[in-house]
Amino acid sequence: CGGANETAQSSNKETTGSSAKENAASPVKITFWHSMSGELGTVTDKLISDFNASQKNVQVEGIFQGTYDESLNKMKASMDSKSGPSLIQVYEIGSRYMIDSKAITPVQKFIDADKYDLSQLEENITQYYTIGGKLNSMPFNTSNPILYYNKDMFKAAGLDLEKPPVTFDEITKAAQALSKDGKAGASFAIYGWFMEQFFAKQGAEYVNNGNGRTAPATESYVNKEAGLKALTWWKSMVDNKTALNLGRKTDDTKKAFAAGQIAMMLDSTASLKGIVSTAEGKFQVGTAPLPKPADAAEGGVVVGGASLYITNNKSEAEQKGAWEFIKFLTSPQSQAYWHVNTGYFPITKKAYDEQIVKDNLVKYPQFKTAVDQLHGSKANTATQGAVMGVFPEARQIVEGAIEEALNGKKTPQAALDEAAKSITEKIGKYNQTVK
Numbered sequence: 001c002g003g004a005n006e007t008a009q010s011s012n013k014e015t016t017g018s019s020a021k022e023n024a025a026s027p028v029k030i031t032f033w034h035s036m037s038g039e040l041g042t043v044t045d046k047l048i049s050d051f052n053a054s055q056k057n058v059q060v061e062g063i064f065q066g067t068y069d070e071s072l073n074k075m076k077a078s079m080d081s082k083s084g085p086s087l088i089q090v091y092e093i094g095s096r097y098m099i100d101s102k103a104i105t106p107v108q109k110f111i112d113a114d115k116y117d118l119s120q121l122e123e124n125i126t127q128y129y130t131i132g133g134k135l136n137s138m139p140f141n142t143s144n145p146i147l148y149y150n151k152d153m154f155k156a157a158g159l160d161l162e163k164p165p166v167t168f169d170e171i172t173k174a175a176q177a178l179s180k181d182g183k184a185g186a187s188f189a190i191y192g193w194f195m196e197q198f199f200a201k202q203g204a205e206y207v208n209n210g211n212g213r214t215a216p217a218t219e220s221y222v223n224k225e226a227g228l229k230a231l232t233w234w235k236s237m238v239d240n241k242t243a244l245n246l247g248r249k250t251d252d253t254k255k256a257f258a259a260g261q262i263a264m265m266l267d268s269t270a271s272l273k274g275i276v277s278t279a280e281g282k283f284q285v286g287t288a289p290l291p292k293p294a295d296a297a298e299g300g301v302v303v304g305g306a307s308l309y310i311t312n313n314k315s316e317a318e319q320k321g322a323w324e325f326i327k328f329l330t331s332p333q334s335q336a337y338w339h340v341n342t343g344y345f346p347i348t349k350k351a352y353d354e355q356i357v358k359d360n361l362v363k364y365p366q367f368k369t370a371v372d373q374l375h376g377s378k379a380n381t382a383t384q385g386a387v388m389g390v391f392p393e394a395r396q397i398v399e400g401a402i403e404e405a406l407n408g409k410k411t412p413q414a415a416l417d418e419a420a421k422s423i424t425e426k427i428g429k430y431n432q433t434v435k
Protein backbone atom coordinates (compact mmCIF):
# COMPACT_ATOMS: atom_id res chain seq x y z
CA CYS A 1 0.00 0.00 0.00
CA GLY A 2 1.14 3.52 -0.62
CA GLY A 3 0.64 4.68 2.93
CA ALA A 4 3.01 7.20 4.42
CA ASN A 5 4.27 4.38 6.56
CA GLU A 6 5.32 2.20 3.70
CA THR A 7 8.77 2.25 2.20
CA ALA A 8 8.39 3.38 -1.38
CA GLN A 9 9.79 0.75 -3.68
CA SER A 10 8.80 -0.03 -7.18
CA SER A 11 9.95 -1.81 -10.21
CA ASN A 12 7.96 0.76 -12.12
CA LYS A 13 9.81 3.58 -13.74
CA GLU A 14 9.77 6.96 -12.08
CA THR A 15 9.65 9.79 -14.57
CA THR A 16 7.95 13.09 -14.92
CA GLY A 17 4.98 13.20 -17.22
CA SER A 18 5.24 14.83 -20.63
CA SER A 19 2.34 16.64 -22.19
CA ALA A 20 0.20 14.61 -24.52
CA LYS A 21 0.27 15.08 -28.28
CA GLU A 22 -3.21 15.11 -29.58
CA ASN A 23 -4.44 14.88 -33.10
CA ALA A 24 -7.18 12.98 -34.81
CA ALA A 25 -4.92 10.07 -35.73
CA SER A 26 -3.09 9.45 -32.49
CA PRO A 27 -4.62 8.35 -29.22
CA VAL A 28 -5.06 10.72 -26.31
CA LYS A 29 -2.26 10.18 -23.83
CA ILE A 30 -3.08 10.12 -20.14
CA THR A 31 -0.44 10.42 -17.45
CA PHE A 32 -1.55 8.62 -14.32
CA TRP A 33 0.38 9.23 -11.11
CA HIS A 34 0.01 6.50 -8.55
CA SER A 35 1.56 5.22 -5.34
CA MET A 36 1.24 1.49 -5.83
CA SER A 37 4.61 -0.15 -5.23
CA GLY A 38 5.87 -3.74 -5.27
CA GLU A 39 3.17 -6.32 -5.98
CA LEU A 40 0.47 -3.65 -5.96
CA GLY A 41 2.43 -1.79 -8.64
CA THR A 42 2.59 -4.92 -10.78
CA VAL A 43 -1.19 -5.41 -10.55
CA THR A 44 -1.73 -1.71 -11.36
CA ASP A 45 0.53 -2.01 -14.42
CA LYS A 46 -1.46 -5.03 -15.60
CA LEU A 47 -4.74 -3.12 -15.37
CA ILE A 48 -3.18 -0.23 -17.30
CA SER A 49 -1.90 -2.48 -20.06
CA ASP A 50 -5.25 -4.31 -20.26
CA PHE A 51 -7.02 -0.98 -20.67
CA ASN A 52 -4.55 0.19 -23.32
CA ALA A 53 -4.99 -3.06 -25.23
CA SER A 54 -8.79 -2.91 -24.98
CA GLN A 55 -9.17 0.17 -27.22
CA LYS A 56 -7.20 2.57 -29.42
CA ASN A 57 -8.43 6.03 -28.43
CA VAL A 58 -6.79 6.48 -25.05
CA GLN A 59 -3.37 5.34 -23.89
CA VAL A 60 -2.49 5.53 -20.22
CA GLU A 61 1.04 5.89 -18.94
CA GLY A 62 1.27 4.85 -15.29
CA ILE A 63 3.94 6.71 -13.32
CA PHE A 64 4.86 5.62 -9.82
CA GLN A 65 5.42 8.76 -7.79
CA GLY A 66 6.40 7.35 -4.40
CA THR A 67 4.21 7.06 -1.32
CA TYR A 68 0.87 8.83 -1.08
CA ASP A 69 2.59 11.65 0.82
CA GLU A 70 5.35 11.98 -1.75
CA SER A 71 3.00 11.91 -4.71
CA LEU A 72 0.71 14.55 -3.20
CA ASN A 73 3.70 16.78 -2.49
CA LYS A 74 4.81 16.45 -6.12
CA MET A 75 1.27 17.29 -7.17
CA LYS A 76 1.31 20.42 -5.00
CA ALA A 77 4.64 21.43 -6.55
CA SER A 78 3.26 20.98 -10.08
CA MET A 79 0.04 22.91 -9.64
CA ASP A 80 1.27 26.16 -11.20
CA SER A 81 2.40 24.44 -14.37
CA LYS A 82 1.17 21.80 -16.77
CA SER A 83 3.78 19.31 -15.65
CA GLY A 84 1.34 17.46 -13.41
CA PRO A 85 -0.68 14.38 -14.28
CA SER A 86 -4.04 14.03 -16.02
CA LEU A 87 -5.12 11.62 -13.32
CA ILE A 88 -3.79 11.14 -9.82
CA GLN A 89 -4.37 8.62 -7.07
CA VAL A 90 -4.65 10.42 -3.72
CA TYR A 91 -5.10 8.81 -0.32
CA GLU A 92 -8.39 9.36 1.43
CA ILE A 93 -6.99 11.97 3.82
CA GLY A 94 -6.02 14.19 0.89
CA SER A 95 -9.68 14.61 -0.12
CA ARG A 96 -10.44 18.01 1.46
CA TYR A 97 -7.16 19.43 0.21
CA MET A 98 -7.76 18.23 -3.37
CA ILE A 99 -11.19 19.85 -3.46
CA ASP A 100 -9.95 23.11 -1.94
CA SER A 101 -7.01 23.19 -4.37
CA LYS A 102 -9.42 23.90 -7.24
CA ALA A 103 -7.06 21.89 -9.42
CA ILE A 104 -9.58 19.16 -10.23
CA THR A 105 -12.67 18.56 -12.29
CA PRO A 106 -15.06 16.69 -9.97
CA VAL A 107 -15.82 13.26 -11.44
CA GLN A 108 -19.48 14.08 -10.81
CA LYS A 109 -19.36 16.11 -14.04
CA PHE A 110 -18.53 12.98 -16.05
CA ILE A 111 -20.92 10.83 -14.02
CA ASP A 112 -23.78 13.18 -14.91
CA ALA A 113 -22.79 13.62 -18.56
CA ASP A 114 -22.41 9.87 -19.02
CA LYS A 115 -25.44 8.88 -16.91
CA TYR A 116 -23.02 6.58 -15.08
CA ASP A 117 -25.03 4.53 -12.61
CA LEU A 118 -23.61 5.22 -9.16
CA SER A 119 -25.86 2.60 -7.56
CA GLN A 120 -23.48 -0.07 -8.88
CA LEU A 121 -20.91 1.12 -6.32
CA GLU A 122 -20.87 0.41 -2.58
CA GLU A 123 -22.70 3.24 -0.80
CA ASN A 124 -20.44 3.20 2.23
CA ILE A 125 -17.49 3.78 -0.08
CA THR A 126 -19.01 6.56 -2.18
CA GLN A 127 -20.30 8.28 0.96
CA TYR A 128 -16.72 8.86 2.07
CA TYR A 129 -15.84 10.67 -1.14
CA THR A 130 -19.13 12.54 -1.42
CA ILE A 131 -18.27 15.99 -0.14
CA GLY A 132 -20.30 19.11 -0.86
CA GLY A 133 -23.08 16.96 -2.30
CA LYS A 134 -21.02 15.49 -5.12
CA LEU A 135 -18.47 12.86 -5.87
CA ASN A 136 -15.20 14.69 -6.42
CA SER A 137 -13.05 11.66 -7.10
CA MET A 138 -13.69 8.04 -7.96
CA PRO A 139 -12.73 5.52 -5.31
CA PHE A 140 -10.35 2.92 -6.70
CA ASN A 141 -8.43 1.09 -4.01
CA THR A 142 -10.35 0.82 -0.77
CA SER A 143 -9.11 -0.77 2.41
CA ASN A 144 -9.45 -0.84 6.15
CA PRO A 145 -7.09 -1.99 8.87
CA ILE A 146 -7.39 -5.50 10.26
CA LEU A 147 -5.65 -7.63 12.84
CA TYR A 148 -3.31 -10.23 11.37
CA TYR A 149 -2.36 -13.14 13.62
CA ASN A 150 -0.10 -16.14 13.38
CA LYS A 151 -2.31 -19.18 13.91
CA ASP A 152 0.62 -21.49 14.60
CA MET A 153 1.84 -19.25 17.40
CA PHE A 154 -1.71 -19.09 18.77
CA LYS A 155 -1.83 -22.88 18.81
CA ALA A 156 1.52 -23.17 20.57
CA ALA A 157 0.30 -20.69 23.21
CA GLY A 158 -2.87 -22.72 23.78
CA LEU A 159 -5.14 -20.03 22.33
CA ASP A 160 -8.26 -20.69 20.28
CA LEU A 161 -7.27 -20.35 16.60
CA GLU A 162 -10.79 -19.60 15.47
CA LYS A 163 -11.62 -17.10 18.22
CA PRO A 164 -9.16 -14.28 17.77
CA PRO A 165 -9.17 -11.43 20.31
CA VAL A 166 -11.43 -8.53 19.37
CA THR A 167 -11.29 -6.17 22.37
CA PHE A 168 -8.33 -4.26 23.73
CA ASP A 169 -8.33 -6.41 26.89
CA GLU A 170 -8.52 -9.63 24.89
CA ILE A 171 -5.56 -8.51 22.78
CA THR A 172 -3.57 -7.77 25.94
CA LYS A 173 -4.38 -11.19 27.38
CA ALA A 174 -3.55 -13.03 24.17
CA ALA A 175 -0.31 -11.04 23.83
CA GLN A 176 0.69 -12.06 27.36
CA ALA A 177 0.21 -15.74 26.49
CA LEU A 178 2.07 -15.30 23.20
CA SER A 179 5.07 -13.43 24.59
CA LYS A 180 7.64 -16.13 25.25
CA ASP A 181 10.86 -17.61 23.93
CA GLY A 182 12.08 -14.19 22.84
CA LYS A 183 8.97 -13.54 20.79
CA ALA A 184 6.53 -10.70 21.36
CA GLY A 185 2.77 -11.05 21.36
CA ALA A 186 2.23 -8.06 19.11
CA SER A 187 3.55 -4.97 17.41
CA PHE A 188 1.54 -2.10 15.95
CA ALA A 189 3.30 0.36 13.69
CA ILE A 190 3.05 3.97 14.86
CA TYR A 191 0.70 4.85 12.05
CA GLY A 192 -1.73 7.73 12.49
CA TRP A 193 -4.24 5.84 10.36
CA PHE A 194 -4.67 3.30 13.14
CA MET A 195 -5.52 6.05 15.62
CA GLU A 196 -8.04 7.54 13.18
CA GLN A 197 -9.64 4.13 12.86
CA PHE A 198 -9.67 3.52 16.63
CA PHE A 199 -11.85 6.62 16.89
CA ALA A 200 -14.34 5.38 14.30
CA LYS A 201 -14.37 1.94 15.87
CA GLN A 202 -15.54 3.62 19.09
CA GLY A 203 -18.14 5.68 17.20
CA ALA A 204 -16.21 8.84 17.99
CA GLU A 205 -15.51 11.80 15.73
CA TYR A 206 -11.91 12.84 15.07
CA VAL A 207 -12.63 16.53 14.47
CA ASN A 208 -15.62 18.77 15.22
CA ASN A 209 -18.48 19.84 12.93
CA GLY A 210 -19.64 16.32 12.23
CA ASN A 211 -16.10 15.22 11.43
CA GLY A 212 -15.80 18.22 9.12
CA ARG A 213 -18.75 16.96 7.08
CA THR A 214 -21.46 19.47 8.10
CA ALA A 215 -19.07 22.44 8.08
CA PRO A 216 -15.31 22.73 7.76
CA ALA A 217 -13.63 21.34 10.88
CA THR A 218 -12.13 23.86 13.28
CA GLU A 219 -11.00 21.64 16.14
CA SER A 220 -9.10 18.37 16.58
CA TYR A 221 -10.63 15.82 18.95
CA VAL A 222 -7.58 13.56 19.06
CA ASN A 223 -7.16 14.17 22.82
CA LYS A 224 -10.72 13.09 23.65
CA GLU A 225 -11.63 9.88 25.46
CA ALA A 226 -11.43 7.61 22.40
CA GLY A 227 -7.84 8.64 21.72
CA LEU A 228 -6.83 8.42 25.31
CA LYS A 229 -8.27 4.94 25.70
CA ALA A 230 -6.49 3.67 22.59
CA LEU A 231 -3.13 5.19 23.44
CA THR A 232 -3.21 4.19 27.11
CA TRP A 233 -3.95 0.60 26.13
CA TRP A 234 -1.28 0.59 23.40
CA LYS A 235 1.32 2.04 25.80
CA SER A 236 0.48 -0.47 28.53
CA MET A 237 1.28 -3.28 26.11
CA VAL A 238 4.61 -1.70 25.16
CA ASP A 239 5.40 -1.03 28.84
CA ASN A 240 4.77 -4.61 29.87
CA LYS A 241 6.74 -5.83 26.84
CA THR A 242 3.93 -7.83 25.30
CA ALA A 243 4.05 -5.46 22.30
CA LEU A 244 7.22 -4.36 20.55
CA ASN A 245 7.62 -0.78 19.41
CA LEU A 246 9.16 -1.15 15.95
CA GLY A 247 8.62 2.46 14.90
CA ARG A 248 6.44 4.05 12.26
CA LYS A 249 6.79 1.76 9.26
CA THR A 250 4.24 -0.96 8.62
CA ASP A 251 6.96 -2.54 6.47
CA ASP A 252 8.86 -3.29 9.68
CA THR A 253 5.95 -4.91 11.52
CA LYS A 254 5.22 -6.90 8.38
CA LYS A 255 8.79 -8.19 8.27
CA ALA A 256 8.69 -9.14 11.97
CA PHE A 257 5.37 -10.90 11.44
CA ALA A 258 6.67 -12.82 8.42
CA ALA A 259 9.72 -13.88 10.43
CA GLY A 260 7.53 -15.18 13.29
CA GLN A 261 8.96 -12.62 15.74
CA ILE A 262 5.54 -11.20 16.57
CA ALA A 263 2.23 -13.04 16.68
CA MET A 264 -0.16 -10.15 16.01
CA MET A 265 -0.01 -6.89 14.06
CA LEU A 266 -2.31 -4.35 12.50
CA ASP A 267 -2.07 -3.59 8.82
CA SER A 268 -4.14 -2.56 5.86
CA THR A 269 -6.13 -5.24 4.07
CA ALA A 270 -4.16 -3.97 1.05
CA SER A 271 -1.27 -6.08 2.34
CA LEU A 272 -3.34 -9.25 2.64
CA LYS A 273 -2.36 -11.01 -0.58
CA GLY A 274 1.32 -10.28 0.04
CA ILE A 275 1.13 -11.46 3.65
CA VAL A 276 -0.65 -14.75 2.97
CA SER A 277 1.63 -15.48 0.01
CA THR A 278 4.78 -14.82 2.05
CA ALA A 279 3.53 -17.01 4.90
CA GLU A 280 2.47 -19.87 2.62
CA GLY A 281 4.18 -23.10 3.67
CA LYS A 282 5.56 -21.42 6.83
CA PHE A 283 2.57 -20.61 9.02
CA GLN A 284 -1.14 -20.02 8.81
CA VAL A 285 -2.35 -16.42 8.78
CA GLY A 286 -5.54 -15.50 10.62
CA THR A 287 -7.36 -12.20 10.26
CA ALA A 288 -9.77 -10.41 12.58
CA PRO A 289 -11.43 -7.01 12.82
CA LEU A 290 -9.63 -4.00 14.25
CA PRO A 291 -9.87 -4.29 18.06
CA LYS A 292 -11.80 -1.86 20.25
CA PRO A 293 -12.51 -1.34 23.96
CA ALA A 294 -15.17 -3.76 25.27
CA ASP A 295 -17.46 -0.87 26.24
CA ALA A 296 -17.06 1.09 22.98
CA ALA A 297 -20.06 2.84 21.47
CA GLU A 298 -21.27 1.39 18.21
CA GLY A 299 -18.96 2.31 15.37
CA GLY A 300 -16.93 0.71 12.63
CA VAL A 301 -14.18 1.51 10.21
CA VAL A 302 -13.61 4.33 7.79
CA VAL A 303 -12.91 3.58 4.15
CA GLY A 304 -9.15 3.82 3.65
CA GLY A 305 -6.99 3.58 0.56
CA ALA A 306 -7.24 6.12 -2.21
CA SER A 307 -9.34 7.60 -4.99
CA LEU A 308 -8.70 9.05 -8.43
CA TYR A 309 -8.85 12.76 -9.32
CA ILE A 310 -9.01 14.20 -12.82
CA THR A 311 -7.00 17.42 -13.01
CA ASN A 312 -8.58 20.44 -14.68
CA ASN A 313 -5.62 22.02 -16.45
CA LYS A 314 -5.51 19.44 -19.22
CA SER A 315 -7.52 19.40 -22.46
CA GLU A 316 -11.10 18.22 -22.48
CA ALA A 317 -10.03 15.21 -24.55
CA GLU A 318 -7.48 14.25 -21.90
CA GLN A 319 -9.99 14.65 -19.11
CA LYS A 320 -12.50 12.50 -20.98
CA GLY A 321 -9.81 9.93 -21.63
CA ALA A 322 -9.04 9.83 -17.91
CA TRP A 323 -12.74 9.26 -17.25
CA GLU A 324 -12.79 6.33 -19.71
CA PHE A 325 -9.90 4.75 -17.81
CA ILE A 326 -11.69 5.33 -14.50
CA LYS A 327 -14.75 3.52 -15.85
CA PHE A 328 -12.56 0.61 -16.87
CA LEU A 329 -11.03 0.44 -13.38
CA THR A 330 -14.44 0.40 -11.69
CA SER A 331 -15.85 -2.42 -13.83
CA PRO A 332 -16.73 -5.62 -11.95
CA GLN A 333 -13.99 -7.50 -13.85
CA SER A 334 -11.24 -4.98 -13.05
CA GLN A 335 -12.32 -4.69 -9.42
CA ALA A 336 -12.48 -8.48 -9.05
CA TYR A 337 -8.98 -8.84 -10.49
CA TRP A 338 -7.71 -6.00 -8.31
CA HIS A 339 -9.31 -7.44 -5.15
CA VAL A 340 -8.05 -11.01 -5.43
CA ASN A 341 -4.53 -9.93 -6.29
CA THR A 342 -4.20 -7.35 -3.53
CA GLY A 343 -6.69 -7.50 -0.65
CA TYR A 344 -8.30 -4.11 -1.36
CA PHE A 345 -12.02 -4.78 -1.42
CA PRO A 346 -14.12 -4.18 -4.51
CA ILE A 347 -15.91 -0.85 -4.85
CA THR A 348 -18.31 -2.36 -7.36
CA LYS A 349 -21.03 -4.62 -5.93
CA LYS A 350 -21.10 -6.93 -8.95
CA ALA A 351 -17.43 -7.78 -8.50
CA TYR A 352 -18.53 -10.20 -5.79
CA ASP A 353 -20.38 -12.26 -8.45
CA GLU A 354 -17.20 -12.80 -10.45
CA GLN A 355 -15.99 -16.39 -10.25
CA ILE A 356 -12.41 -15.41 -9.35
CA VAL A 357 -13.73 -13.61 -6.27
CA LYS A 358 -15.80 -16.62 -5.21
CA ASP A 359 -12.90 -19.02 -5.76
CA ASN A 360 -10.52 -16.73 -3.93
CA LEU A 361 -12.78 -16.55 -0.87
CA VAL A 362 -12.87 -20.34 -0.69
CA LYS A 363 -9.09 -20.53 -0.89
CA TYR A 364 -8.41 -17.50 1.32
CA PRO A 365 -11.29 -16.90 3.75
CA GLN A 366 -9.16 -14.11 5.25
CA PHE A 367 -10.34 -11.88 2.39
CA LYS A 368 -13.75 -11.72 4.03
CA THR A 369 -12.64 -9.95 7.22
CA ALA A 370 -12.26 -6.47 5.77
CA VAL A 371 -15.38 -6.80 3.65
CA ASP A 372 -17.43 -7.88 6.68
CA GLN A 373 -15.89 -5.12 8.75
CA LEU A 374 -16.88 -2.55 6.15
CA HIS A 375 -20.41 -3.89 5.78
CA GLY A 376 -20.81 -4.21 9.55
CA SER A 377 -19.88 -0.58 10.21
CA LYS A 378 -22.66 1.59 11.56
CA ALA A 379 -23.22 4.51 9.21
CA ASN A 380 -22.65 7.79 11.05
CA THR A 381 -20.29 10.76 10.85
CA ALA A 382 -17.67 8.84 12.85
CA THR A 383 -17.47 6.03 10.30
CA GLN A 384 -17.95 8.37 7.37
CA GLY A 385 -14.51 9.61 8.35
CA ALA A 386 -13.01 12.98 9.15
CA VAL A 387 -12.12 15.54 6.51
CA MET A 388 -9.73 18.41 7.00
CA GLY A 389 -7.39 20.21 4.64
CA VAL A 390 -4.38 19.63 6.87
CA PHE A 391 -5.01 15.92 7.39
CA PRO A 392 -1.61 14.74 6.05
CA GLU A 393 0.18 17.06 8.50
CA ALA A 394 -2.25 16.15 11.29
CA ARG A 395 -1.47 12.47 10.80
CA GLN A 396 2.23 13.12 11.25
CA ILE A 397 1.61 15.17 14.37
CA VAL A 398 -0.41 12.30 15.86
CA GLU A 399 2.36 9.86 15.00
CA GLY A 400 4.80 12.09 16.87
CA ALA A 401 2.45 12.10 19.88
CA ILE A 402 2.07 8.30 19.88
CA GLU A 403 5.84 7.97 19.66
CA GLU A 404 6.38 10.30 22.63
CA ALA A 405 3.84 8.44 24.73
CA LEU A 406 5.21 5.00 23.88
CA ASN A 407 8.76 6.15 24.55
CA GLY A 408 7.69 7.51 27.94
CA LYS A 409 8.58 11.11 27.09
CA LYS A 410 5.04 12.28 27.82
CA THR A 411 1.90 10.79 29.30
CA PRO A 412 -0.72 9.77 26.72
CA GLN A 413 -2.90 12.69 27.86
CA ALA A 414 -0.11 15.28 27.59
CA ALA A 415 1.05 13.97 24.20
CA LEU A 416 -2.48 14.01 22.78
CA ASP A 417 -3.31 17.41 24.29
CA GLU A 418 -0.32 18.90 22.58
CA ALA A 419 -1.14 17.19 19.28
CA ALA A 420 -4.75 18.41 19.40
CA LYS A 421 -3.61 21.95 20.08
CA SER A 422 -1.14 21.98 17.25
CA ILE A 423 -3.61 20.41 14.77
CA THR A 424 -6.33 22.88 15.77
CA GLU A 425 -3.91 25.74 15.11
CA LYS A 426 -3.01 24.33 11.71
CA ILE A 427 -6.67 23.90 10.80
CA GLY A 428 -7.31 27.54 11.77
CA LYS A 429 -4.50 28.79 9.54
CA TYR A 430 -5.61 26.56 6.66
CA ASN A 431 -9.23 27.69 6.88
CA GLN A 432 -8.12 31.30 6.48
CA THR A 433 -6.50 30.44 3.16
CA VAL A 434 -9.55 28.69 1.70
CA LYS A 435 -12.08 30.80 -0.13
Ligand SMILES: O=P(O)(O)OC[C@H](O)CO
Binds near residue numbers: 091306
Ligand atom coordinates in the same frame (compact mmCIF):
# COMPACT_ATOMS: atom_id res chain seq x y z
O1 LIG B 1 -2.31 1.47 2.49
P1 LIG B 1 -3.68 1.70 1.97
O2 LIG B 1 -3.73 1.97 0.52
O3 LIG B 1 -4.63 0.67 2.41
O4 LIG B 1 -4.16 3.07 2.65
C1 LIG B 1 -4.16 3.21 4.03
C2 LIG B 1 -4.61 4.59 4.40
O5 LIG B 1 -5.97 4.73 4.18
C3 LIG B 1 -3.86 5.67 3.67
O6 LIG B 1 -4.23 6.93 4.15
